[in-house]
Amino acid sequence: MDVHKTYTVEEAKRKLERYCAYQERCHKEVRNKLKDMRMIPEAIDVVLVHLIQHNFLNEERFAKAFVRGKFRIKNWGKNRLVRELKFREISKYSIDEALKEIDLDDYYETLDALIVKRINMVKEKDHYKKKKKVVDYLLYRGWESHLIYEKLNAYMK
Incomplete structure (x- = not known):
């Protein structure tokens, strides 16, 4: 990524729509990506709201996909899953819902x-x-x- 490139809010929306469509993302990842793109806090909020409203970004969906994947592929137990989700600033509600994904x-x-x-x-x-x-x-x-x-x-x- 070119460090000097600046993005309009519309360009950032399109770029992050693709970023989120590629795989489930958490809010923290998307916020960090926008910061890396040198977006100002107001623009970051506008883009996040857009992504949430258009269902590109969904915390609970991310948490469920994360839990299913890490349990199935890496054989992580619930303590590690919870710790990793908390690190990603996922709400307790979404974490609890995600853990229900494990039979x-x-x-x-x-x-x-x-x-x-x-x-x-x-x-x-x-x-x-x-x-x-x-x-x-x-x-x-x-x-x-x-x-x-x-x-x-x-x-x-």
């Missing part, structure tokens, strides 16, 4: 599969060290500690 059976099956896979990957002889490595891995990915220990204790007596 609980899928959630537990995914955790089971991750535990089995990780137990087999960790080449540690000491039982407690091995368990700790598996737990640390899952906590980093945002899985709830009570679920991790409950499932892990079933696999590692």
Whole structure:
């Protein structure tokens, strides 16, 4: 992007319509993009309102797509999903709605599969060290500690 290029509000609207149509975006991403385009705060607000009114920008839709994608592709647990959405300044309501996108059976099956896979990957002889490595891995990915220990204790007596 040319640093010296200036945009009219109309040009910015068209550019950001394409930006939002390409993939779901959160308000923070779009606001940052407009700041990078050197738009003044008043123009940023005009463009954001336009994108929201014309359904290019929808916080709840973004949150749902984000949760589905990160859970399915990266196997993130709910804690990590919530943390990442909060970082993107998504409202509590939208976060709660987005988490409903995860089927609980899928959630537990995914955790089971991750535990089995990780137990087999960790080449540690000491039982407690091995368990700790598996737990640390899952906590980093945002899985709830009570679920991790409950499932892990079933696999590692």
